[in-house]
Amino acid sequence: MCDDSNTAKLTPQQQQQPQPQQSQQPQQPQPQQSQQPQQPQPQPQQQQAENEVKNLASYFREQGNKHFRRENWKTALQFYTTAIEHDKNDEHSYLNISAAQLKLGAFTEAKMRANTVLHLSKGKNAKAWLRRGFAFGSLGDVVNAYYDFLSAQSIWPNDEQIRKAAAHALSQIEKNCKQFEKEQKQKSLNFWMNELGEFKNDYLQSTNTVITELCLSNKPTSVIVACLRILLLQKISVERIEILKTRLTLNVAVALKAYLSSITSLHRLSLASTSLGPYTMSLLVEPLKKQKNLTSLDLSSCSLRHFGCISLKSLLSTPDIRLKTLHLSNNGFGKNALNEIVSAILINKSVETIYLNNNNFSEDSISLILSIFADDYPKLEFVSLANNNIPTCALLKIVNLFFDRPHIQALDLDGMHLPLSDQTDIQLKVKQHHKNLYYNKEIETPHEILQHPYQKTQLYW
Numbered sequence: 001m002c003d004d005s006n007t008a009k010l011t012p013q014q015q016q017q018p019q020p021q022q023s024q025q026p027q028q029p030q031p032q033q034s035q036q037p038q039q040p041q042p043q044p045q046q047q048q049a050e051n052e053v054k055n056l057a058s059y060f061r062e063q064g065n066k067h068f069r070r071e072n073w074k075t076a077l078q079f080y081t082t083a084i085e086h087d088k089n090d091e092h093s094y095l096n097i098s099a100a101q102l103k104l105g106a107f108t109e110a111k112m113r114a115n116t117v118l119h120l121s122k123g124k125n126a127k128a129w130l131r132r133g134f135a136f137g138s139l140g141d142v143v144n145a146y147y148d149f150l151s152a153q154s155i156w157p158n159d160e161q162i163r164k165a166a167a168h169a170l171s172q173i174e175k176n177c178k179q180f181e182k183e184q185k186q187k188s189l190n191f192w193m194n195e196l197g198e199f200k201n202d203y204l205q206s207t208n209t210v211i212t213e214l215c216l217s218n219k220p221t222s223v224i225v226a227c228l229r230i231l232l233l234q235k236i237s238v239e240r241i242e243i244l245k246t247r248l249t250l251n252v253a254v255a256l257k258a259y260l261s262s263i264t265s266l267h268r269l270s271l272a273s274t275s276l277g278p279y280t281m282s283l284l285v286e287p288l289k290k291q292k293n294l295t296s297l298d299l300s301s302c303s304l305r306h307f308g309c310i311s312l313k314s315l316l317s318t319p320d321i322r323l324k325t326l327h328l329s330n331n332g333f334g335k336n337a338l339n340e341i342v343s344a345i346l347i348n349k350s351v352e353t354i355y356l357n358n359n360n361f362s363e364d365s366i367s368l369i370l371s372i373f374a375d376d377y378p379k380l381e382f383v384s385l386a387n388n389n390i391p392t393c394a395l396l397k398i399v400n401l402f403f404d405r406p407h408i409q410a411l412d413l414d415g416m417h418l419p420l421s422d423q424t425d426i427q428l429k430v431k432q433h434h435k436n437l438y439y440n441k442e443i444e445t446p447h448e449i450l451q452h453p454y455q456k457t458q459l460y461w
Contacts, residue, residue, distance in 0.1 A: 061080060074100075099131060111139070143277060213239065224246065239266065239268070241269050250280070269288070272298045277302070298327035328341065333361065356384065369394075375404075410436040
């Protein structure tokens, strides 16, 4: 599991050999050079020092690799740690530390070291995803382990070890779900009522068969599961469900799936800030397809990733689903994930209000954003792209499309600046077209807080 490097292997004696010095041949006298004769020298000296540091790190890392192959995990860890002391940006040594810690059973520390590599590589190191996945799995978090293996697989799609690790994790997740489902079905109504504990009066006062709104935000997972099971057993339908700022564990997801499968009354579902994730999203898709009255879906801050967006596309592509409001802010969508979302929206064409704030779209995703403003999508009324660091040229294209589409009445570009030279013309167009455009204006008060006229439902930022 150790990570070999192609860096030259040098002993400390070899590393300390003096580097050849540049000759001091006189040059033609020039007034500017005579005033600063030493100016060109720091660059090669700095490069020489950096090379010496990297060579030392490479040497200690290779010593650690030798001990790792002999299964001397503790000694290998000591050498890798010494390598890091010489070069704190050495991804290879951090990876090897993570591998040694996995062997020694230090799973939390192994996860942290893999996190360091993911930070240094900006998420592009497949081995770091793999080792963090192994650490998650060893800590009992098989869901996050599965997500990390999928991330590794997206970088190395043909790697057999990664494929087997992902398949094993998925098998374990499915096994756990079946076990949770079995356990939940075996427990009685009285058991679940007792599970509510201090929250019993909050959720058992109504005797109606239909409840307008159920809010389970910031509640313990045991209370959420108990409440959903009670509603299922008593055959009570709910129109609006909010489960916010709560970790959506597999146990909760199984209970939510079972309850949603028993009703068709749902109008609005909010799962913002629940770390929903791709697998849990896939669990909920089929019961959500039955909700023909569903008009609002909030999946902000849910870490959907590309795989979760595929499941969401499956939901939005269902003819009976006619969403009007879709919240997808703060999911960090890459180009592939965004492509799934945009194509689903354009297929469904029922969404009137869409929130895509705080997703840090890459430049190669801008064309997908522009396609949301398609001329043959007449129902779209409000688009929020706030705080996305969209380049100025792309912002101007979006604004021009906004004015060209009479059906789009409001556009939120809050947190982004339009060029001062274009603002007068833009403000005239806003008045001319009777539209609402929000952005950071170059005025004495740099940030204006404006009320959204198309705020049809409560927002969760």
